[in-house]
Amino acid sequence: MRIGLFATCLGDTLFPDAVKATAILLTRLGHDVVFPPGQTCCGQMHINTGYQREPVPLVRNFADRFGDASIEAVVMPSGSCAGSVRHQHRIVADRYGDAALRAGVETVSAKTYELSELLVDVLGVTQVGAYFPHRVTYHPTCHSLRMLRVGDKPLQLLREVEGIDLVELPGAESCCGFGGTFALKNAGTSTAMLHDKTDSITATGAEVCTAGDSSCLMHIGGGLSRIRSGTRTLHLARILAATRTTPDALTEASV
Amino acid sequence: MSTFLGMPAPPPRPPPGTGNLRGDQAFPRAAHDELGNDQLRRNLGRATSTIRAKRLHVTGELPDWEALRDAGSAIKTDTMNRLPELLEQLERKVTERGGTVHWARDAAEANEIVARLVKATGSDEVVKVKSMATQEIGLNEHLESVGITPYETDLAELIVQLAHDKPSHILVPAIHRNRDEIRQIFLDRIPGVDPELDNVPAHLAAAARGYLREKFLTAKVAVSGANFGIAETGTLAVVESEGNGRMCLTLPDTLITVMGIEKVLPRYQDLEVFLQLLPRSSTGERMNPYTSLWTGVTPGDGPRDFHLVLLDNGRTAALADTIGRAALNCIRCSACLNVCPVYERTGGHAYGSTYPGPIGAVLTPQLAGMHAAKDDPNSSLPYASSLCGACFDACPVKIDIPSLLVELRHQHTEQTGVTTEKLAMKAAAAVMRRPGLYTTAQKASGLGRVVAGRDGTISRLPPPFSGWSDSRDTAAPPRETFRSWFASDEGRAALRAAATEANSARAEENSDHDEKDAT
Amino acid sequence: MNSARDTVLGRIRDALALAPTPAVAVPRDHRTGRVLPDDERLALFTDRLLDYKAGVHPCTADRTADIVGEVLREHGVRRVGVPAGLDGRWLDGYEGEVRQDDADVSPSQLDALDAVVTASAAGCAETGTIFLDGSPGQGRRALSLVPDLHVCVVDLSTVEAGVPEAVARLVPERPTTLISGPSATSDIELERVEGVHGPRTLVVVIRTDA
Numbered sequence: 001m002r003i004g005l006f007a008t009c010l011g012d013t014l015f016p017d018a019v020k021a022t023a024i025l026l027t028r029l030g031h032d033v034v035f036p037p038g039q040t041c042c043g044q045m046h047i048n049t050g051y052q053r054e055p056v057p058l059v060r061n062f063a064d065r066f067g068d069a070s071i072e073a074v075v076m077p078s079g080s081c082a083g084s085v086r087h088q089h090r091i092v093a094d095r096y097g098d099a100a101l102r103a104g105v106e107t108v109s110a111k112t113y114e115l116s117e118l119l120v121d122v123l124g125v126t127q128v129g130a131y132f133p134h135r136v137t138y139h140p141t142c143h144s145l146r147m148l149r150v151g152d153k154p155l156q157l158l159r160e161v162e163g164i165d166l167v168e169l170p171g172a173e174s175c176c177g178f179g180g181t182f183a184l185k186n187a188g189t190s191t192a193m194l195h196d197k198t199d200s201i202t203a204t205g206a207e208v209c210t211a212g213d214s215s216c217l218m219h220i221g222g223g224l225s226r227i228r229s230g231t232r233t234l235h236l237a238r239i240l241a242a243t244r245t246t247p248d249a250l251t252e253a254s255v
Numbered sequence: 256m257s258t259f260l261g262m263p264a265p266p267p268r269p270p271p272g273t274g275n276l277r278g279d280q281a282f283p284r285a286a287h288d289e290l291g292n293d294q295l296r297r298n299l300g301r302a303t304s305t306i307r308a309k310r311l312h313v314t315g316e317l318p319d320w321e322a323l324r325d326a327g328s329a330i331k332t333d334t335m336n337r338l339p340e341l342l343e344q345l346e347r348k349v350t351e352r353g354g355t356v357h358w359a360r361d362a363a364e365a366n367e368i369v370a371r372l373v374k375a376t377g378s379d380e381v382v383k384v385k386s387m388a389t390q391e392i393g394l395n396e397h398l399e400s401v402g403i404t405p406y407e408t409d410l411a412e413l414i415v416q417l418a419h420d421k422p423s424h425i426l427v428p429a430i431h432r433n434r435d436e437i438r439q440i441f442l443d444r445i446p447g448v449d450p451e452l453d454n455v456p457a458h459l460a461a462a463a464r465g466y467l468r469e470k471f472l473t474a475k476v477a478v479s480g481a482n483f484g485i486a487e488t489g490t491l492a493v494v495e496s497e498g499n500g501r502m503c504l505t506l507p508d509t510l511i512t513v514m515g516i517e518k519v520l521p522r523y524q525d526l527e528v529f530l531q532l533l534p535r536s537s538t539g540e541r542m543n544p545y546t547s548l549w550t551g552v553t554p555g556d557g558p559r560d561f562h563l564v565l566l567d568n569g570r571t572a573a574l575a576d577t578i579g580r581a582a583l584n585c586i587r588c589s590a591c592l593n594v595c596p597v598y599e600r601t602g603g604h605a606y607g608s609t610y611p612g613p614i615g616a617v618l619t620p621q622l623a624g625m626h627a628a629k630d631d632p633n634s635s636l637p638y639a640s641s642l643c644g645a646c647f648d649a650c651p652v653k654i655d656i657p658s659l660l661v662e663l664r665h666q667h668t669e670q671t672g673v674t675t676e677k678l679a680m681k682a683a684a685a686v687m688r689r690p691g692l693y694t695t696a697q698k699a700s701g702l703g704r705v706v707a708g709r710d711g712t713i714s715r716l717p718p719p720f721s722g723w724s725d726s727r728d729t730a731a732p733p734r735e736t737f738r739s740w741f742a743s744d745e746g747r748a749a750l751r752a753a754a755t756e757a758n759s760a761r762a763e764e765n766s767d768h769d770e771k772d773a774t
Numbered sequence: 775m776n777s778a779r780d781t782v783l784g785r786i787r788d789a790l791a792l793a794p795t796p797a798v799a800v801p802r803d804h805r806t807g808r809v810l811p812d813d814e815r816l817a818l819f820t821d822r823l824l825d826y827k828a829g830v831h832p833c834t835a836d837r838t839a840d841i842v843g844e845v846l847r848e849h850g851v852r853r854v855g856v857p858a859g860l861d862g863r864w865l866d867g868y869e870g871e872v873r874q875d876d877a878d879v880s881p882s883q884l885d886a887l888d889a890v891v892t893a894s895a896a897g898c899a900e901t902g903t904i905f906l907d908g909s910p911g912q913g914r915r916a917l918s919l920v921p922d923l924h925v926c927v928v929d930l931s932t933v934e935a936g937v938p939e940a941v942a943r944l945v946p947e948r949p950t951t952l953i954s955g956p957s958a959t960s961d962i963e964l965e966r967v968e969g970v971h972g973p974r975t976l977v978v979v980i981r982t983d984a
Contacts, residue, residue, distance in 0.1 A: 050664030179641025187722025222727030498972020
């Protein structure tokens with residue numbers, strides 16, 4: 001399958017390893033990964049902070065770069081960006097866009113998937129040949145869980161990973177407290193939520209906390225690092241991309 | 256009046272100053288104080304986790320729960336579309352059955368109507384059933400100011416009233432208090448209470464029963480809210496647990512019910528939906544102990560005089576917003592509060608309104624407005640959420656609260672003038688719309704490596720990011736972006752290796768097949 | 775002319791004109807018209823009532839007086855209130871004082887009763903709910919509220935499977951009370967406590983052949 005890879009602005013700039021892992025994983029599964037170079041950002045941060053005029057060009061750019069019919073599916077290693085494309089681009093296009101933009105958004109959002117959805121629903125695989133001999137706990141991020149409804153797809157994938165010791169995270173479905181600019185505007189409340197999340201993670205004794213969103217992992221990882229917890233964060237794509245021959249380095253900065 | 260001219264005018268927000276729809280300080284500040292209260296955190300954490308489990312148990316028990324939610328949502332939406340005719344029908348039916356209907360444009364008018372009706376009975380006290388509408392309009396404060404003593408009779412409202420406190424939860428207004436605190440409030444404030452009173456909830460409830468018994472048996476006037484008002488029949492409904500509602504609705508000669516105009520339901524049959532949705536979402540029970548349904552006045556049974564006060568107080572302003580209007584569908588079950596990670600940590604007082612939690616964060620600004628001046632506490636409410644979406648899942652009438660929050664944030668930024676944040680957002684969008692500029696900016700972000708410590712993390716950032724760095728380390732930006740890696744020799748080699756692996760796996764698979772074919 | 779009325783209705787019409795939304799069809803795909811056999815309804819109704827800490831006594835109609843008498847004796851009832859229209863034979867097994875209620879009996883006089891015995895209009899098995907609507911034998915609402923013990927006689931034939939079926943039995947104009955167990959509160963740390971202002975004890979006599 002010819003798959004368009006959307007790196008997300010955060011992934012492209014700050015957490016490229018998760019995007020690299022996504023590209024390598026899909027290529028290893030025999031797919032043709034294309035990276036439209038004109039891509040930038042989905043505009044989620046703008047929309048969630050209350051700005052809908054400003055991201056109109058971003059919404060248009062996304063639809064333009066990935067609208068090409070030769071791209072059969074668009075994937076991104078982020079539940080919240082996929083959620084924004086699928087649920088919020090329409091709102092912006094309806095309010096401030098023209099007919100062409102609305103049509104473009106419809107086309108592209110219908111073929112947009114978060115990584116675990118693409119693997120399980122579209123490509124029909126749960127066994128991706130990964131090897132990751134570590135104790136791992138999985139945090140379902142809010143937008144993948146409640147906006148995209150990915151359900152247990154990430155866990156289906158993780159359960160098939162060879163050598164993994166997968167442990168359940170208590171209170172897994174509680175928000176980690178990130179919420180984009182929420183973490184800045186309501187830093188106190190966000191921190192209170194983060195502390196409960198890092199306590200739960202630490203209690204599992206896991207070496208690695210994984211999730212499908214680099215943004216939430218940046219938040220959780222930042223908290224774990226501050227309390228000098230032994231647990232590190234790693235994007236789901238990196239676990240799935242790791243094999244016996246090319247293990248994840250586990251040495252670079254988190255996520 | 257405006258309709259006579261054929262030019263619809265946006266309905267006004269109620270004038271500020273009366274009622275409880277606006278706090279004194281913005282949410283982050285108010286929350287800051289509450290977050291430091293460990294006792295509050297423990298009380299709330301315990302209470303909300305208990306109720307969450309109960310709710311999931313009894314909603315999971317019904318195979319048609321989702322169908323009930325769909326029906327409830329559609330009935331409420333249909334109601335809003337037909338509000339004028341339904342209210343007129345309700346008024347006609349209540350009047351036919353011997354009741355009197357009053358209309359109040361805002362809190363002040365509703366308060367005056369109630370005070371006037373109470374005074375006309377000659378009574379200088381009223382017993383009250385827990386009611387969000389009368390909390391919203393500040394009825395108790397008004398009655399006291401004109402020499403009428405209101406007695407709250409719901410246990411939690413009584414605790415709040417005795418402590419001169421404010422409710423912090425829609426269903427359990429004293430959820431922020433634990434049994435020891437409640438015991439102390441009773442010892443301090445209930446005249447003649449047993450000084451040996453301990454902290455056992457059953458004993459505390461018994462003390463409240465003893466205190467209020469005489470009031471119920473002698474009260475001449477009661478004030479209530481209403482959960483539903485049925486247009487088709489003129490029937491009103493109060494859903495409760497303790498029996499204080501039945502006492503107030505049945506024993507006094509005069510009953511005054513204050514109901515928001517959005518509480519009307521078209522048909523009596525609609526109760527079959529809401530009597531399943533509300534108790535299961537609210538207390539996590541299959542049915543609450545008592546529900547009272549009454550239609551006007553019944554000779555020989557209950558009050559001889561019944562007044563219904565229909566309240567606007569910003570509801571029509573909310574109705575004028577296609578998206579925001581959905582918040583009026585709320586049936587006040589409080590399930591969204593109980594699942595909200597923000598509410599669980601800050602409690603209800605931080606919202607500064609009768610309506611706390613996720614629904615409060617969308618309802619309060621719509622009823623009372625978000626004044627463009629940026630220090631209006633109500634302007635901070637739509638931001639008091641991480642948009643985690645747990646509230647939407649829990650809502651029995653499927654109000655998409657996260658989308659409403661995002662919409663109200665948008666309305667807020669549209670109303671405010673130029674702010675630093677807006678400039679930053681514009682600048683960011685301007686860069687991100689041009690891939691060339693974007694790539695340059697990405698390179699600049701690599702400069703963050705310079706400020707990182709030896710371990711590759713940044714532990715202190717300047718405002719507005721200092722709130723972040725107070726409790727989180729930030730990894731230094733990587734040497735190389737994804738797009739430069741993808742275009743690099745290293746990237747190409749890595750992907751080629753992966754492709755080779757795919758090809759060899761495919762070849763192996765094929766040869767497996769061949770072997771099988773051969774055997 | 776009430777100007778507040780016109781103003782509010784005018785505002786609503788303005789709001790709907792400014793923000794028109796398409797008419798919605800109300801889906802009613804939830805369960806309605808369910809019919810369960812007697813034994814299943816009895817089992818479900820009993821289970822729910824017990825769950826809410828109500829006393830439950832299934833019996834045949836000819837034993838009504840025996841059971842009512844036993845329950846009143848067990849609770850040491852010396853003075854019981856009954857509504858007009860209650861089948862007098864139900865109290866044949868009771869030896870204490872019986873007072874028939876009327877509209878002139880004051881709340882304080884009701885408070886002096888040890889118990890009340892009433893019939894009922896309908897029941898809902900799935901939620902353990904009893905419906906009283908003020909018909910003969912059920913009395914005015916205050917009567918079944920003020921005394922501390924409520925003995926309610928329910929005919930199994932009036933107990934429906936679920937809420938929609940039970941609501942369909944109601945007469946909207948009658949003052950109706952839905953009762954699910956004794957009065958209760960969860961206002962202190964969300965811990966459920968039975969017995970606040972309403973009757974602290976509810977005993978349901980289910981007549982399985984009536």
